[in-house]
Amino acid sequence: MEFRHLGRSGLVVSEISYGNWITHGSQVEEDAAVACVHAALDEGITTFDTADVYAQGRAEEVLGRALRGQRRDGLEIFSKLYWPVGPGRNDRGLSRKHVIRAVEESLRRLGTDYLDLYQAHRFDHATPLEETLRAFDDLVRQGKVLYVGVSEWRADEIERALKIADEMGLDRIVSNQPQYNMLWRVIESEVVPLCEREGVGQIVWSPIAQGVLTGKYKPGQPPPAGSRATDEKSGAHFVRRYLDDQDLLTRVQELAPLAAEAGLSPAQLAVAWVLQNPNVSSAIIGASRPEQVRDNVKAAGVRLDAGLMSRIDELLSEFVQRDPSLTASPKERP
Template sequence: MEFRHLGRSGLMVSEISYGNWITHGSQVEEDAAKACVHAALDEGITTFDTADVYAGTKAEEVLGRALKGVRRESVEIFTKVYWPTGKGPNDRGLSRKHIMESIHGSLRRLQTDYVDLYQAHRFDYETPLEETLRAFDDLVRQGKVLYVGVSEWTADQIAQALKIADEMGFDRLVSNQPQYSMLWRVIEAEVVPLCQKEGVGQIVWSPIAQGVLTGKYLPGQPPPPSSRATDPSGSGFISRFLENQELLARVQDLKPIASDLGLSMAQLAVAWVLQNPNVSSAIIGASRPEQVRDNVKASGVRLSDDVMRAIDEVIGEFAERDPAKTQSPPKRP
């Protein structure tokens, strides 16, 4: 396993991190979830990403139990705040009240005194940005959070936050967590250039495009049983790819490229995102330990310019590049 700085910070993270969106607390049993976490540790992964909203807070609980007994200083635990975790009007968003209450809930569920990175899971249009950033800064001062970041913010939103932090003396954002893959490249036009300039690293999710880039979804055929496409909690994200039969056919054309490199399709997909110098870590998910062991082999892989061009020739116009597609909702849920 190789390691990278998280943005311009001094924090080192494994360039492949383990995330438990969908899987822990919902898609797989806890024993299987723990087996995946320990497979990740065995393979050198030290960075673990979750969120309070995953599986209705259960994912944090499962991760906390899975990491129990592991030397705390040896791992980096990331979580997020924004989406509803209760029925009340203040059980959501990025208000000071919700942030302060949410971090305490996350720490309790994760069985830790602090998280290495606390991320705003989306941009909150109904809370002053200064309020959010001051609350984050207070948590850093209290030692409950070491670094702060965001997830799926636009370039303008990230720029606003950095300007306010500089003006008010708050801790700056060190990371953004966007969707990024061969098929979903919306961050390349605006987010990446800004973040490279400002020292903000990308922790990318879905580098395998919810499994599409493994090649297991075949054109004209139903999804495999128990796949991501059949899980209601994740099928909405994958449907945009599965509806395009020509895209699925093009993905099959990546197989010879992967084979020539001695890589699986998943390894090629993960290695591809890691070629971007602004990417600090690529998040993988898994329902079985062998998936973890397969994906981590992408660490340290260097793809030549010729290989990168060959991939672009295959994917071509099917890669989504419109920055307006950033996953940021118009208002708080």
């Protein structure tokens, strides 16, 4: 495993982190989830990402039990808040009330007394940004949170947060957690340049595009049994936008020989590709089986040559999403 700083902060994280969105508490049984976490630990992953909304808290509980007995100071545990976690009007968003209550619940479920990173899962248009940042800063000063970050925020939202933090003398955000892969590159034109300038690192999710970049979804064929596309509980709707494009699926098949040239599987190539971006601090992988973890971690430390990167660009260019406006938070709290 290789390690990088989280943005310009002093916190060091594993290049590949383990995330349990969809899988823990919903898609796979707990023994399988625990086996995946232990495989991640065995492979040198020290960074684990979750959120209170994943399986309505069950994902945090499973992760907490899976990490029990590990040396806490040797781990970096991240969680997030924003989406509804209860029926109440204040069980969502980034109000001070919800931030303070949500972190206590996450700490309880995870079985830890602090989070290494606490992230605003989306931008909350209904709460003054000053209120959220002050609440985050209070958590840092209380030692319940060591660093704060955001997820799926636009460049102007990140810039506003940094400006307010500087003006008010609050802790700055050190990270953003966006979707990023060979096909979804909406952060490159605005978010990445800003974050490089301001010392904010990217912790990217979906580096293999929900499994599409592995090549397992063949054009003209039904999805493989047991794959994410066949399981509504595992986010099948996220994959369908790709599966409807037969030309894309055909083109993705051509990644396999490029991966082979580099001595990688298509999945390893996809993870290694996002790690070539110097603003990426870590790439989040998920798994329903330990062997998936063991396969994906082989992308750590891989350096792809410029020629291969260019060939990937040429192969997929007509299918790539680049519009920064595609990063959007709900205008009203869900």
